[in-house]
Amino acid sequence: xxxxxxxxxxxxxxDKGKIVDxxxxxxxxxxxxxxxxxxxxxxxxxxxxxxxxxxxxCREGICGTCSLYINGRAHGPQTKITACQLHMRxxxxxxxxxxxxxxxxxFPVIKDLIVDRSSFDRIQQAGGFISVNTxxxxxxxxxxxxxxxxxxKAFDAATCIGCGACVASCKNSSAMLFVSAKVSQFxxxxxGRVEATDRVLNMVKQMDEEGFGNCTNTGACEVExxxxxxxxxxxxxxxxxxxxxxxx
Amino acid sequence: xxxxxxxxxxxxxxxxxxxxxxxxxxxNPANKRLIDVIIVGTGLAxxxxxxxxxxxxxxxxxxxxxxxxxxxxxxxxxxxxxxxKNYQGDGDSTYRLFYDTVKGGDYRSREANVYRLAEVSTNxxxxxxxxxxxxxxxYGGLLDNRSFGGVLVSRTFYAKGQTGQQLLLGAYAAxxxxxxxxxxKMYTRHEMLDxxxxxxxxxxxxxxxxxxxxxxxxxxxxVVIASGGYGNAFYLSTxxxxxxxxxxxxxxxxxxFFGNPCYTQIHPTCIPVSGxxxxxxxxxSESLRNDGRIWVPKHKKDVEAIxxxxxxxxxxxxxxxxxxxxxxxxxxxxxxxxxxxxxAAKERCDAGYGVNQTGEAVYLDFASAxxxxxxxxxxxxGLNVDDxxxxxxxxxxxxxxxxxxxxxxxxxxxDQNPYETPMMIYPAVHYTMxxxxxxxxxxxxxxxxxxxxxxxxxxxxxxxxxxxALMQGxxxxxxxxxxxxxxxxxxxxxxxxxxxxxxxxDEAENxxxxxxxxxxxxxxxxxxxxxxxxxxxxMWNKCGMARNEKELKEAITEIATLxxxxxxxxxxxGDQNEYNEELAKAGRVADFLELGELFxxxxxxxxxxxxxxxxxxxxxxxxxxLRVKExxxxxxWEYKGQPSEAVHHKEPLEYENIEVKERSYK
Numbered sequence: 052x053x054x055x056x057x058x059x060x061x062x063x064x065x066d067k068g069k070i071v072d073x074x075x076x077x078x079x080x081x082x083x084x085x086x087x088x089x090x091x092x093x094x095x096x097x098x099x100x101x102x103x104x105x106x107x108x109c110r111e112g113i114c115g116t117c118s119l120y121i122n123g124r125a126h127g128p129q130t131k132i133t134a135c136q137l138h139m140r141x142x143x144x145x146x147x148x149x150x151x152x153x154x155x156x157x158f159p160v161i162k163d164l165i166v167d168r169s170s171f172d173r174i175q176q177a178g179g180f181i182s183v184n185t186x187x188x189x190x191x192x193x194x195x196x197x198x199x200x201x202x203x204k205a206f207d208a209a210t211c212i213g214c215g216a217c218v219a220s221c222k223n224s225s226a227m228l229f230v231s232a233k234v235s236q237f238x239x240x241x242x243g244r245v246e247a248t249d250r251v252l253n254m255v256k257q258m259d260e261e262g263f264g265n266c267t268n269t270g271a272c273e274v275e276x277x278x279x280x281x282x283x284x285x286x287x288x289x290x291x292x293x294x295x296x297x298x299x
Numbered sequence: 300x301x302x303x304x305x306x307x308x309x310x311x312x313x314x315x316x317x318x319x320x321x322x323x324x325x326x327n328p329a330n331k332r333l334i335d336v337i338i339v340g341t342g343l344a345x346x347x348x349x350x351x352x353x354x355x356x357x358x359x360x361x362x363x364x365x366x367x368x369x370x371x372x373x374x375x376x377x378x379x380x381x382x383x384k385n386y387q388g389d390g391d392s393t394y395r396l397f398y399d400t401v402k403g404g405d406y407r408s409r410e411a412n413v414y415r416l417a418e419v420s421t422n423x424x425x426x427x428x429x430x431x432x433x434x435x436x437x438y439g440g441l442l443d444n445r446s447f448g449g450v451l452v453s454r455t456f457y458a459k460g461q462t463g464q465q466l467l468l469g470a471y472a473a474x475x476x477x478x479x480x481x482x483x484k485m486y487t488r489h490e491m492l493d494x495x496x497x498x499x500x501x502x503x504x505x506x507x508x509x510x511x512x513x514x515x516x517x518x519x520x521x522v523v524i525a526s527g528g529y530g531n532a533f534y535l536s537t538x539x540x541x542x543x544x545x546x547x548x549x550x551x552x553x554x555x556f557f558g559n560p561c562y563t564q565i566h567p568t569c570i571p572v573s574g575x576x577x578x579x580x581x582x583x584s585e586s587l588r589n590d591g592r593i594w595v596p597k598h599k600k601d602v603e604a605i606x607x608x609x610x611x612x613x614x615x616x617x618x619x620x621x622x623x624x625x626x627x628x629x630x631x632x633x634x635x636x637x638x639x640x641x642x643a644a645k646e647r648c649d650a651g652y653g654v655n656q657t658g659e660a661v662y663l664d665f666a667s668a669x670x671x672x673x674x675x676x677x678x679x680x681g682l683n684v685d686d687x688x689x690x691x692x693x694x695x696x697x698x699x700x701x702x703x704x705x706x707x708x709x710x711x712x713x714d715q716n717p718y719e720t721p722m723m724i725y726p727a728v729h730y731t732m733x734x735x736x737x738x739x740x741x742x743x744x745x746x747x748x749x750x751x752x753x754x755x756x757x758x759x760x761x762x763x764x765x766x767x768a769l770m771q772g773x774x775x776x777x778x779x780x781x782x783x784x785x786x787x788x789x790x791x792x793x794x795x796x797x798x799x800x801x802x803x804x805d806e807a808e809n810x811x812x813x814x815x816x817x818x819x820x821x822x823x824x825x826x827x828x829x830x831x832x833x834x835x836x837x838m839w840n841k842c843g844m845a846r847n848e849k850e851l852k853e854a855i856t857e858i859a860t861l862x863x864x865x866x867x868x869x870x871x872x873g874d875q876n877e878y879n880e881e882l883a884k885a886g887r888v889a890d891f892l893e894l895g896e897l898f899x900x901x902x903x904x905x906x907x908x909x910x911x912x913x914x915x916x917x918x919x920x921x922x923x924x925l926r927v928k929e930x931x932x933x934x935x936w937e938y939k940g941q942p943s944e945a946v947h948h949k950e951p952l953e954y955e956n957i958e959v960k961e962r963s964y965k
Contacts, residue, residue, distance in 0.1 A: 063877065082576045083712075089578055089828075096826045096881065101872050104880060106366065108539040110579045112708065113464055114370040129711075136711045161510055162878040169487065172367050176479040180472035181431045185351045185777050187422035189429040193386060196440025206433035206458055209465060213369055236431065243431050 052078040052139060055147040056091065058103055061160050068160065070149070080140035084127060085110060085117065087139055088150075104163040112136040112277065115212030118219070119164060120151040125216035125275045133214060133277045153215050155224035157262045168215050170261035171229060177257035178250040179233045181242055195241050205239040208232045210278045217272035217280075223264030228272040230258050231288035232280050238291055248295040255292055303556070303935055303950040306738040307411040312956045313393075316415045319739070320782055324789035331356030334788050335519040335796070337504055339491045339546045341368030341474070343467055343769060344752025345525030347776030350473035353482035355781055357788075360517055361474070361483050362506060364490045364541055364883070369471045372527060372539040373772060376463025377584035377705065378447065379455035380769040382420040387444055391452040393417045398957060400767060403449045403636050404732070404760020405910035405926060406959045407562075407933075409952065411739060412757045419778040420770050424456055426777060432469040434458050446589055447765035449636035449964070455766045460584050460705045466769055470776070489515075490883060491546045492814075493807045494522060494553045494748060501553075501748035502797045503804065505811045509883060512876040514811055516804050518797035520788055521747045523780065524550050528731035528753040530563065532891040532898065533843075534835020536728035537569060537582040543887035544894050547735050547754050555743035556935035556948060558736035558756030560894065561902035564763055564911050565844050566729035567593075567640035570712055571660040580727040581712060583663070584705055585765040588633045590668035590698065591722070593640070595652040595661050597621045605654050612654070612662055612721050623647055627921075631964040638762040638911045638924070639964060641726035645844050646922065648725070655723055664721035669694035726844060730768060732759040732911065733901075736935040736950075740783035741775060744935075747787060751775035756933065761910025815875050818885045823868035827884045830865045834858065834888070834895055842899050847915040851903040855896055859943065862892040896942035901934055904947060924962070931959070 053076040061068030075091050082090070085107050092102035108116040112133045119134040121127035127137045142148065150164065158166040183189060209232070217228040234251050237243025243250075266285060273282045308319040326334065334357050338349045341363040353359045363371060385391040396417035401408055424442070428434065434456050435443040444453040458465040477483040488509040495503040495518070503518035529544035530536040551557045568583045596602050597619050604610035623643055625632045635643075644661050653659050673694025677684045684690060695718050699706065706717050713723070735743050735750035737757055742749050752772040759767065841854035865888070873879040907927035908917040917925040933950040 079574060079576060081573050083578075086576050086578050090576065093826055093828060096870065096872055099870075099872065102881060104878055108365060108370055108541050109372060109375050110540060111375055111537075111581045112711075113375050113461070114365075114372070114539060116365065116370050131707070132711055136708070138711065138714070140714060165878065168366060172369075172475070172478075172485075172487075175369075175472070176475040180476040181429070182476060183426075183429045184354055185347065185426060185430075185473050186354075186781075187419070187426045187778055189425045192384070192424045192428040192434075193441050197436055198440055199436050199438050202433055202436040202440075205431075206435075206465070209433050209458075209468065210461060212464075213367065236433065240431050240433065242429055 052080065052142065052144040054078060054142065054145070057147060057149045058164070059151045060103070060163055063162055064159055078139055080138065082139045083110065083135055084119070084121070084137040084139065085135050104165050106165045107135060110135040113212060115214035118153050118166060118214055120153060120219055122149050125153070125219045126277055130274065131277055131279050133212070153219035155218045155263070157224065157226070158215060158218065168213070170263070171213050171215065171226070173261060174226070174230055174254055174257045175233065178253035181237060182246060197240060201239045205236045208235040208239070208280065208284050211280050212278055214277065216275050216277060218263065220271040220275040221264065222269060222271070223267060225266045225272070226258050226263040227266040227285050227288070228276060228280055228282070230254050231284035234288045234291055235284040238287060247291060248298050251288060251291045251295045303736070303948055304738060305409065305950055306740060307409070308739065312410060312414050315411050316418055323782065323786035326785045326789050326792060328356050330792040332358070333795070334358065334791060335360065336521050336523065336784070337517055337519040338362070338523045338525055339504065340371065340525035340527060340754070342371035342373035342525060342527055342752060343470055343772030344754070344776045345523070346371065346467065346470035346474050347773050348523060348525060348751060348780050349483050350470060350477055351777050351781045352784070353477035359477070359483045360486065360519065362486045362489045362491055364488065364509060366487055368474055368485065368487065369468060371467060372542055373467045373769070374464045375539065376769055377460040377582060378586035379445065379457035379462045379766040380423065380466060381447070381454050381764070381766045382424045382456060382770065383417055383454060384421050384424060386442060387453045389452045391454050395452065396420060396454065399450045400758070400764060401760065401957050402962055403764035404762055405924065405962050406760065406931070406954065407909050407952065408758055408760030410954060410956055415779065416758050416771060416774050419774045422778055423770060423773045427466060427469050430469045430473060432458070432465050434465070445586055446634060448585055448588060448634045448640065449631070449764045457586065460586065460702055463769060466773065470773070491549070492811045492886065493549050495803050495807045496553050496745060497797070497801065497803045500746045503799065505807045507811070510878050512879065514808055516799040516808060518799045520791045520794060520797065521749065521784060523749040523751060524735060524754050525751045525776070526754050528734065529891070529894055530728040530731050532834065532895050533728040533838045534831050535572065535577060535580050535839070537566065537580050540579060543890065545887050545890045547750065548890040548894055550735060550743065550745070550748060550750070552938050554745045554938070555748055555750070556736040556937050557733070557897065558933055558935050559733035559901065560898045560936065561842070561905060561912050562732035562761050562910065563728060564637055564730035564732060565641045565726045566637055567644055567726050568663060568724045569727035569729070570709065571655055571723055571725040572657065581708065582727070582729060583709060583722060583724055585637065587663060587702060587705065590701070591633065591663040591665050592622055592667060593624050593633055593661055593663055594620045594622045595647045595654060599651060602652055602654065606656060613666070621652070628964045635964045636762055636764060641844055642913060644726055659725045660723040661725065662721035663724045665698055665717065666721070669698055669718070672697035730763055732756065732761060732763055736933065740786060741780055742783070742787065749780060749784060751780055761912055814886065815882065818869065818871045818882060819875050821869055821871065823870040825868050825870060827869060827871065827881055827888050830861060830869060831888045831891070833861055834892060837861070838895055838898070842902055845913050845915050846902050848903060851899050854899040855903070855943070858892060858896045858899065862896070865889065865892055893942050897936055897945055900942065900945065901936065904934060905930055
């Protein structure tokens with residue numbers, strides 16, 4: 052396949068940045084999208100030019116590092132996968148492909164397609180945990196039975212990979228899906244209920260301080276989430292938040 | 300007498316750990332505040348250690364090269380975590396987990412370490428549940444288990460095919476709590492480039508900020524390496540792209556012995572290589588072998604027909620299939636350990652029975668599981684168990700619930716539906732049992748320098764059993780290191796902060812800067828990947844699933860030549876004071892090129908087959924690994940300037956509580 056890539060190049064956080072055209076040829080439909088970028092980068096290196104910087108690591112859709120906005124969609128045209136799981140067979144010979152970084156105030160660009168998502172970490176540090184010591188002197192794991200339905204829902208929420216596609220897809224750059232996934236996971240488990248009030252208040256406060264936008268229930272986040280995290284979690288977080296505000 | 304002191308406590312096996320904990324030095328809480336610890340890596344081992352040491356009161360500095368500690372490659376572990384809970388009442392016990400692990404490791408691991416691992420395994424599950432890790436549960440609300448290779452009980456706890464993710468996010472959450480309290484200072488997008496040794500003790504590191512390129516000095520009273528394994532020496536592997544040996548290798552160059560470098564796990568069930576463009580291989584969890592049956596056609600004509608596309612695997616009759624694991628190993632069948640399953644796949648493919656274009660793939664088939672589960676569900680629901688469509692639909696549902704994400708992953712990569720046609724799989728590099736040599740306290744041969752998780756060599760011998768890596772990582776980080784490090788740090792309560800403006804830090808920093816400058820100014824003609832791929836080919840062809848003296852000797856020469864060529868001709872674009880992935884990669888590949896040679900040297904020295912190390916010269920008549928009694932030791936290599944000059948030390952292994960016998964899964 053022969054393609055025209057239109058890629059966002061930005062030297063560093065202070066640079067203005069622009070779209071640069073790169074033709075690539077001889078692309079196999081069996082390549083992953085990132086392997087296609089590897090081909091381009093090898094060509095650039097051979098020409099003595101600087102390769103395109105993009106974030107990637109596990110290349111199997113679980114670490115949440117890759118973060119490409121492809122033809123106007125987070126992680127590209129397919130649903131429920133990350134950019135590293137996207138294969139070139141999803142494109143046609145002769146296609147033009149736009150590749151940009153996540154765009155959000157809370158995700159400043161570091162270089163080219165790489166953004167700084169440490170705001171996500173800070174939200175988790177504000178309350179995304181259960182305050183038990185890790186000494187192992189807890190009760191037996193089976194001491195509290197947990198309804199399978201709740202355990203399964205908690206698991207579904209917990210599969211969030213923290214990639215930021217929800218924020219990138221949201222017209223308001225809201226992080227509600229990301230935050231609600233963690234709030235929900237713990238709200239659904241007896242171990243997490245103990246600190247539920249403080250958790251939701253602290254995490255939402257941090258989310259607002261980081262400069263993420265508000266949720267207007269458009270639902271783009273759910274559509275673009277590579278792990279299929281449900282909007283139900285946002286509804287659950289809103290209930291938790293309301294209850295906590297009265298209590299708090 | 301070996302110069303290696305494993306410091307295994309005296310006394311009966313079952314009492315060693317308790318006795319040791321009772322006798323070692325403790326640091327009182329007020330003094331812990333005066334002590335700094337550096338931890339490199341934030342996977343299961345590094346993350347859990349950071350959280351626990353911070354909680355105990357130490358000042359922790361954590362480093363990872365990723366943009367967040369949550370992205371360490373433990374996140375990709377799929378199948379599960381072992382623990383001797385015996386919730387299933389199927390005969391499990393601490394002793395049995397210990398026994399299975401020592402046998403699984405082909406009698407090449409330390410008894411005392413493995414027993415301790417089995418002992419603390421149950422605490423891990425309690426701990427993780429308390430942290431809110433959503434393990435799979437049964438309808439009664441209790442935890443579910445499944446089976447893994449090489450054992451006859453169900454002791455594996457899991458969270459669908461994402462157990463590593465859930466456990467890592469648990470450790471990450473525990474870290475976040477301590478980061479929020481200011482007890483862990485987190486350095487993301489930082490790479491450790493050297494260990495600083497002062498008066499014989501590890502006292503700090505030199506790290507590079509990967510965003511700005513700044514070279515930083517960090518001091519501490521102890522340094523913990525938790526940087527994972529070195530399988531990326533093979534270029535293609537199931538590791539993350541960034542996984543590297545640099546931290547461990549720099550530690551080795553500063554005096555830490557490297558243990559059993561040739562012990563590598565080649566995992567039997569990975570998606571086969573499809574072309575030269577490939578950058579990594581994807582694992583299909585071992586848990587699939589609970590329900591999937593592995594086979595190749597019995598007849599060459601069917602193999603031909605499949606390769607030229609005129610026959611589909613589903614069209615081959617039962618009697619024309621060779622379920623070779625069930626045939627060769629009736630007792631364990633598809634659930635033999637990984638080394639055995641991988642070699643058996645290679646044997647069939649080498650004999651010409653591989654089922655894809657490259658001839659390097661076998662089938663992993665779920666048809667009979669779908670039928671079995673479907674009939675069970677139809678019966679429960681009172682439906683017709685002879686209605687094929689009803690049964691298949693119900694069966695697919697059950698399989699989807701168990702392995703849905705893995706099936707989806709397979710379909711995305713291969714573009715085939717594994718519910719309809721068998722998966723194609725082939726072995727791939729997955730884990731390294733070798734690593735920095737450590738004593739019972741997890742300390743390397745450099746005082747104050749520790750290695751935990753996959754980065755050390757200690758618990759898995761020559762082959763790791765499935766679902767044991769997560770167990771070891773968390774055992775080391777949550778339950779072992781937090782005790783043993785105190786014994787050492789108790790002597791440091793009056794030391795005060797370690798200064799960084801000393802000649803040792805100067806020397807280490809200058810060396811790091813010189814290496815970086817050299818890469819930037821080299822202006823060669825070939826990319827880093829060019830050399831990495833070449834190294835990978837040598838490693839896979841000559842140090843892979845089957846090794847022999849001739850090829851290992853060739854590998855040693857070829858790697859040394861390639862290394863020379865690399866330093867002469869590598870081209871690194873950009874400069875050092877910016878985000879520069881090629882520069883980071885160049886440093887990592889330089890270290891793989893040194894490690895690779897030591898790896899081959901170690902494999903050549905070990906004139907026997909054991910676990911994942913299979914020397915063609917040493918096999919039984921039926922093609923199984925043939926251990927040799929005189930090699931019942933750990934090889935620990937001391938750095939002497941060049942891999943070729945590394946000095947070999949031996950730590951003899953003694954088995955007092957387990958009988959060393961032929962490792963049979965028949």
